[in-house]
Amino acid sequence: MTRWAPIGIAALSLGGILTITTFHWTGAGVGAATADDSIERGRYLVKIGGCNDCHTPGYLAKAGDVPEHRWLVGDRLGFNGPWGTTYPSNLRRLLRTMSEDDWVELAQTTKTRPPMPWFNLRAMTEADLRAIHRFVLSLPADDNPVPDYAPPGHPPKTPYIVFEPRAPKS
Numbered sequence: 370m371t372r373w374a375p376i377g378i379a380a381l382s383l384g385g386i387l388t389i390t391t392f393h394w395t396g397a398g399v400g401a402a403t404a405d406d407s408i409e410r411g412r413y414l415v416k417i418g419g420c421n422d423c424h425t426p427g428y429l430a431k432a433g434d435v436p437e438h439r440w441l442v443g444d445r446l447g448f449n450g451p452w453g454t455t456y457p458s459n460l461r462r463l464l465r466t467m468s469e470d471d472w473v474e475l476a477q478t479t480k481t482r483p484p485m486p487w488f489n490l491r492a493m494t495e496a497d498l499r500a501i502h503r504f505v506l507s508l509p510a511d512d513n514p515v516p517d518y519a520p521p522g523h524p525p526k527t528p529y530i531v532f533e534p535r536a537p538k539s
């Protein structure tokens with residue numbers, strides 16, 4: 370036992386040095402790469418997750434040809450249906466008001482009016498939700514105003530799309 374103790378201690382110290390050295394070598398690099406990676410992933414998720422389709426003015430009409438600095442600022446084009454008229458929120462403003470943890474909690478619990486696919490937010494992993502938060506906060510602040518929700522019977526004051534299923538004429 371005593372014979373092996375010094376070797377053990379030497380190995381432990383070497384291990385410690387190696388660990389510390391490795392941490393110093395890669396710590397900053399890996400950390401920075403991870404932050405960039407998650408912003409990039411957030412950009413990707415927002416794009417393929419369809420968030421821009423409603424939350425970015427003109428995105429559908431221009432087939433996605435809208436510069437990133439106009440993404441997710443909310444829209445004055447309402448969605449009208451039996452629920453009244455809803456307006457896609459300004460996500461740039463909303464996400465700035467909440468920490469990453471608050472955002473994860475909201476995304477996992479919120480149930481909005483249509484046509485927001487709130488169930489898709491719930492289906493995302495926590496890592497993906499955090500990536501979206503990081504990406505949205507990497508965009509400049511934007512306070513673009515969005516009209517308030519108008520309940521049924523209150524005529525919308527801005528242009529709107531009517532969500533009304535119609536049966537084909539037979």
Ligand code: HEC
Nearest residue numbers: 418419420422423455456457458479481482484485486518
């Ligand atoms: C089909 C249109 C549509 C799509 C696609 C869409 N949204 Fe929405 N979103 C809306 C509308 C409309 C509202 C406002 C709903 C309301 O007033 O109840 C909304 C509201 C929200 C809210 C506010 C929730 C709350 O509790 O206040 C968040 C957050 C949100 N959307 C995030 C997203 C994200 C992230 C994506 C992409 C994964 C997305 N939305 C895709 C239309 C859409």
